[in-house]
Amino acid sequence: MAALAKEIMGSSLLERSSFIASSNITFNQSLNHLKKNQFWVSPGLVPIEKRRVHLRKVATTPVAAVSEDLVKAVPEKAVKFKVRAVVTVRNKNKEDFKETIVKHLDAFTEKIGRNVVLELISTEIDPKTKGPKRSNEAALKDWSKKSNVKAERVNYTAEFVVNSNFGMPGAITVTNKHQKEFFIESITIEGFACGPVHFPCNSWVQSKKDHPGKRIFFCNKPYLPSETPEGLKALREKELKNLRGDGTGVRKLSDRIYDFDVYNDLGNPDKGIEFVRPKLGGEKIPYPRRCRTGRLPTDTDMHAESRVEKPEPMYVPRDEQFEESKQDTFAAGRLKAVLHNLIPSLIASISANNHDFKGFSDIDSLYDEGLLLKLGLHDELLKKLPLPKALSKFQEYSSHGLLKYDTPKILSKDKFAWLRDDEFARQAVAGINPVNIETLKAFPPVSNLDPEIYGPQESALKEEHILGSSQWHVCPTGNNNSQWSQAYLIFQLTNFIALDRQTSFVELFGKNFQALEENKLFMLDFHDAYLPFLDRINALDGRKAYATRTIFFLSPLGTLKPIAIELSLPPAGPSSRSKRVVTPPIDATTNWIWQLAKAHVCSNDAGVHQLVNHWLRTHACMEPFILAAHRQLSAMHPIFKLLDPHMRYTLEINALARQALLNGEGVIESCFTPGRYCMEISAAAYKNWRFDLEGLPADLIRRGIAVPDATQPHGLKLLIEDYPYATDGLLIWSAIENWVRTYVNRYYPNSGVVCNDRELQAWYSESINVGHADVSNASWWPTLVSPDDLVSILTTIIWLASAQHAALNFGQYPYGGYVPNRPPLMRRLIPEENDPEYTNFVADPQRYFLSALPSLLQATKFMAVVDTLSTHSPDEEYLGERQQPSIWSGDAEIIEAFYGFSAEIGRIEKEIEKRNNDPSLRNRCGAGVLPYELLAPSSEPGVTCRGVPNSVSI
Numbered sequence: 015m016a017a018l019a020k021e022i023m024g025s026s027l028l029e030r031s032s033f034i035a036s037s038n039i040t041f042n043q044s045l046n047h048l049k050k051n052q053f054w055v056s057p058g059l060v061p062i063e064k065r066r067v068h069l070r071k072v073a074t075t076p077v078a079a080v081s082e083d084l085v086k087a088v089p090e091k092a093v094k095f096k097v098r099a100v101v102t103v104r105n106k107n108k109e110d111f112k113e114t115i116v117k118h119l120d121a122f123t124e125k126i127g128r129n130v131v132l133e134l135i136s137t138e139i140d141p142k143t144k145g146p147k148r149s150n151e152a153a154l155k156d157w158s159k160k161s162n163v164k165a166e167r168v169n170y171t172a173e174f175v176v177n178s179n180f181g182m183p184g185a186i187t188v189t190n191k192h193q194k195e196f197f198i199e200s201i202t203i204e205g206f207a208c209g210p211v212h213f214p215c216n217s218w219v220q221s222k223k224d225h226p227g228k229r230i231f232f233c234n235k236p237y238l239p240s241e242t243p244e245g246l247k248a249l250r251e252k253e254l255k256n257l258r259g260d261g262t263g264v265r266k267l268s269d270r271i272y273d274f275d276v277y278n279d280l281g282n283p284d285k286g287i288e289f290v291r292p293k294l295g296g297e298k299i300p301y302p303r304r305c306r307t308g309r310l311p312t313d314t315d316m317h318a319e320s321r322v323e324k325p326e327p328m329y330v331p332r333d334e335q336f337e338e339s340k341q342d343t344f345a346a347g348r349l350k351a352v353l354h355n356l357i358p359s360l361i362a363s364i365s366a367n368n369h370d371f372k373g374f375s376d377i378d379s380l381y382d383e384g385l386l387l388k389l390g391l392h393d394e395l396l397k398k399l400p401l402p403k404a405l406s407k408f409q410e411y412s413s414h415g416l417l418k419y420d421t422p423k424i425l426s427k428d429k430f431a432w433l434r435d436d437e438f439a440r441q442a443v444a445g446i447n448p449v450n451i452e453t454l455k456a457f458p459p460v461s462n463l464d465p466e467i468y469g470p471q472e473s474a475l476k477e478e479h480i481l482g483s484s485q486w487h488v489c490p491t492g493n494n495n496s497q498w499s500q501a502y503l504i505f506q507l508t509n510f511i512a513l514d515r516q517t518s519f520v521e522l523f524g525k526n527f528q529a530l531e532e533n534k535l536f537m538l539d540f541h542d543a544y545l546p547f548l549d550r551i552n553a554l555d556g557r558k559a560y561a562t563r564t565i566f567f568l569s570p571l572g573t574l575k576p577i578a579i580e581l582s583l584p585p586a587g588p589s590s591r592s593k594r595v596v597t598p599p600i601d602a603t604t605n606w607i608w609q610l611a612k613a614h615v616c617s618n619d620a621g622v623h624q625l626v627n628h629w630l631r632t633h634a635c636m637e638p639f640i641l642a643a644h645r646q647l648s649a650m651h652p653i654f655k656l657l658d659p660h661m662r663y664t665l666e667i668n669a670l671a672r673q674a675l676l677n678g679e680g681v682i683e684s685c686f687t688p689g690r691y692c693m694e695i696s697a698a699a700y701k702n703w704r705f706d707l708e709g710l711p712a713d714l715i716r717r718g719i720a721v722p723d724a725t726q727p728h729g730l731k732l733l734i735e736d737y738p739y740a741t742d743g744l745l746i747w748s749a750i751e752n753w754v755r756t757y758v759n760r761y762y763p764n765s766g767v768v769c770n771d772r773e774l775q776a777w778y779s780e781s782i783n784v785g786h787a788d789v790s791n792a793s794w795w796p797t798l799v800s801p802d803d804l805v806s807i808l809t810t811i812i813w814l815a816s817a818q819h820a821a822l823n824f825g826q827y828p829y830g831g832y833v834p835n836r837p838p839l840m841r842r843l844i845p846e847e848n849d850p851e852y853t854n855f856v857a858d859p860q861r862y863f864l865s866a867l868p869s870l871l872q873a874t875k876f877m878a879v880v881d882t883l884s885t886h887s888p889d890e891e892y893l894g895e896r897q898q899p900s901i902w903s904g905d906a907e908i909i910e911a912f913y914g915f916s917a918e919i920g921r922i923e924k925e926i927e928k929r930n931n932d933p934s935l936r937n938r939c940g941a942g943v944l945p946y947e948l949l950a951p952s953s954e955p956g957v958t959c960r961g962v963p964n965s966v967s968i
């Protein structure tokens with residue numbers, strides 16, 4: 015009897031409670047039922063099961079203890095039985111005083127019925143009420159008793175009585191009659207024959223007094239809209255309506271409304287004309303949309319939203335806010351940033367010396383001894399300055415290393431690597447901006463800018479620059495590629511022939527060496543991104559930039575060598591010399607000129623990396639897809655479940671960026687050469703943004719780095735074979751694509767299902783037409799008609815959120831924390847012989863070089879910020895990981911497939927490790943060469959220069 019009861023009522027319940035004693039159910043009835051029904055499948059799901067029978071190995075859909083057949087047979091005799099909810103609540107580690115008081119108050123008022131009430135909703139309709147079948151309302155037990163439990167997670171229970179014909183529980187409503195919000199991680203219902211039914215929640219439940227109405231959580235079984243059980247249809251709609259809001263009103267921090275707005279909160283016109291910034295988004299300056307906060311307009315400009323300054327929080331929907339451990343990490347980073355910024359300011363204020371680094375040893379001292387000790391200012395500062403309270407624990411901060419910068423990784427293996435050409439070139443394929451290198455398809459390169467405005471489109475690069483530089487290449491010894499050596503010899507000979515006969519470069523290359531055809535020349539081209547802004551940038555105080563192009567030559571060993579740098583300025587007049595080409599050095603003077611030219615290239619690169627590739631193409635362009643997902647895809651939609659971990663924290667980090675990084679006079683403006691024009695450069699690049707080319711294979715083909723080749727792994731032949739970002743990236747891309755394909759095929763057997771999924775279509779349509787409204791008419795948007803379309807769109811989104819962002823983000827301090835390696839800002843142009851500064855340059859080139867780099871204050875501020883941005887928080891979730899891995903979906907086959915994806919990610923990590931130890935891969939292994947780990951999936955917390963989180967989370 016006990017065994018039978020266990021089978022009927024679910025093992026977990028019987029093992030833990032004696033609920034069965036109060037049940038009126040008769041076991042004979044149930045036994046008969048069991049014999050008749052070999053398959054316990056919810057009637058509402060039968061058609062789907064039939065359709066998918068070829069896909070499924072195991073049917074594990076939870077079902078009610080008593081099937082509909084039995085209910086139909088004896089409806090008037092429906093019996094009652096008890097089930098139990100186990101609610102896992104996550105406590106805060108730290109509470110402020112007010113929170114503690116309110117918590118105690120809530121515990122006290124529990125006794126008078128101000129409690130937390132749950133109600134179970136069936137997937138079935140009650141024929142009498144025409145609404146879903148509902149359980150009784152039940153309160154969470156022992157709240158006051160458990161209110162002092164210090165554990166991170168506390169389980170509460172509630173008991174319900176349901177009829178035997180209740181069906182399957184598909185939703186739970188929660189009413190919080192307390193004063194204080196609380197965080198529900200998950201709810202499990204025990205007592206149904208199918209076993210426990212899981213409700214992953216991960217959400218804050220607000221007090222009823224602030225948010226009337228009941229919170230709705232759905233069980234973990236995914237349903238396409240057309241498959242929604244009758245009992246859940248209205249709730250599915252209602253919940254989405256709640257999340258969309260009505261587009262009006264000022265958002266409260268406790269709201270969970272997702273809506274769109276333009277970037278009209280970067281400036282602060284009320285503070286003065288210099289704080290005015292253009293609105294990004296709209297016809298005039300196209301840009302993606304951001305999360306609407308509904309703040310009131312400024313006093314001086316009705317179209318600009320008023321700002322919220324630190325430490326006041328910016329609105330993001332409540333569940334998007336950082337969790338506690340992430341908040342702590344971010345706050346520690348911010349504290350560091352404040353201290354690191356404040357101290358050099360203080361030093362500057364008490365020191366008569368100028369703010370430049372006086373020598374490279376000054377920069378080193380930031381890591382070795384701490385700035386203050388090095389400069390002998392530690393005690394002086396403590397004595398002389400009325401330090402604010404925040405700094406009263408000055409010594410403590412100092413001892414905790416908060417005043418000292420960690421040694422950036424670029425210095426760790428070879429302190430002088432950054433000076434060398436091979437490292438400069440290596441970083442174009444294995445550094446933090448490996449996505450601008452392209453194959454040189456035509457020589458000389460041509461601008462796409464309007465010649466009427468920006469002068470002649472032709473480059474100043476001439477054949478002799480390439481040929482002249484190339485002569486200095488030494489044919490490698492020990493190279494066993496004899497064919498290549500032969501070609502190289504011909505190349506050297508043809509150089510001389512070319513110089514002797516004044517023969518055309520292209521003609522010679524076309525006939526003999528065929529370098530262009532053989533794709534041995536590559537380019538970093540920042541010309542068109544910068545030139546339109548140079549007049550304005552160079553008019554700023556202490557900002558100087560060129561629009562640069564760098565030509566690289568691919569050596570037989572697979573490494574790149576820079577052979578010419580073109581530096582362009584806007585033409586000042588018909589006779590002005592606005593373009594200049596610098597080639598590798600042949601003496602001391604040209605060596606310093608070459609180093610300065612490389613620094614300007616790195617500065618261009620740092621700006622495009624940050625403003626375009628990192629911020630715009632991952633952070634900003636993801637946001638519309640996330641907003642639309644929450645507004646249009648129900649939490650029970652399979653695609654929402656797939657995307658969920660890839661959307662974590664993005665809205666919050668983007669809001670923080672608007673508040674303190676991208677805003678007028680914010681960190682980005684003060685640390686990057688384009689200053690107040692930074693975001694306009696970002697917006698200009700959005701005009702060329704194409705979602706269809708954002709996937710890795712498409713991007714590699716666009717840049718001419720890869721050509722389609724069915725015989726190669728991933729169907730691509732790379733023209734730079736040892737291109738660490740691309741080779742590691744393709745492994746991850748393929749793993750994501752395979753996982754997404756398995757997932758999509760599971761729910762979308764044909765195009766009809768894709769086209770008829772109204773939530774899916776609404777999501778994609780809103781992402782484009784509202785979220786990316788300014789480019790919505792572009793013809794390149796992929797259609798969403800077939801399962802293949804969906805696979806491609808989702809793979810691109812997951813790639814951008816995870817691997818692409820990681821590759822661009824987590825090396826920022828390891829490579830950029832040493833400013834000479836990648837100066838985010840340049841203050842001087844390169845002197846020419848008749849410039850007044852030329853004499854000073856020749857007299858003390860090191861001093862000139864350092865004076866062209868960011869000042870001490872600018873550099874330390876930048877270092878502090880990129881240190882924070884390169885940090886993994888302790889609660890980071892990496893690719894292949896998910897919260898609640900066994901219950902995030904109620905589809906057992908998908909859970910199994912996800913474990914397969916995780917295992918594949920583990921294998922990729924091992925392959926990356928192997929590659930980093932392969933001496934033939936010279937862009938990631940060699941004397942003092944840093945391994946390429948930015949796409950190695952796992953990481954410890956902190957600044958590790960590796961690790962691929964699921965989402966754009968920092």
Ligand SMILES: [Fe+2]
Nearest residue numbers: 633819823968
């Ligand atoms: Fe980022």
